[in-house]
Amino acid sequence: MKKTILLASLALLIAGSSMAGQAGLFSYNQEAIELEMSDLTSLEDFVLDNPGVSLSDMIASENELVSGMTHSSAFYGFDLMNDKALGIGGFLWGCCLGPVGVLVVWLVADDPAETKRSIIGCIVNALIGGGGYFYQYTSSF
Secondary structure: OOHHHHHHHHHHHHHHHHHOOOOHOOOOOOOHHHHHHHHHHHHHHHHHHHHHOOOOHHHHOHHHHHHOOOOOOHHHHHHOOOOOOOOOHHHHHHHOOHHHHHHHHHHHHHHHHHHHHHHHHHHHHHHHHHHHHHHHHHHHH
């Protein structure tokens, strides 16, 4: 009985000391958020009022809503990836995820060389996994 009471009081002590002590982390200032988002709201209203307007048109007309922005390929995310699936090389997809990685590279990347690299990665994964299994199986005797 004494052990049960001791363990229960120890558990309550640990639970009481592990409570979050920084409540300020979970609070926010609604007015500050509205102030930061006001430029985005203005841009959204402009786009809704002018259907068919593009970023290139706004930059060319030197619209004040897009001042400071330049037309670069950063706005077109997959242009920066150089035909790699999500910016990760095919070998890593195949080596880490096996056949699923090969499928992802085949569906996403337009480069047959990346698909070939993912297949090579899948084969390396299978050889390492098979070798580890064989070593474990033979060393247990």
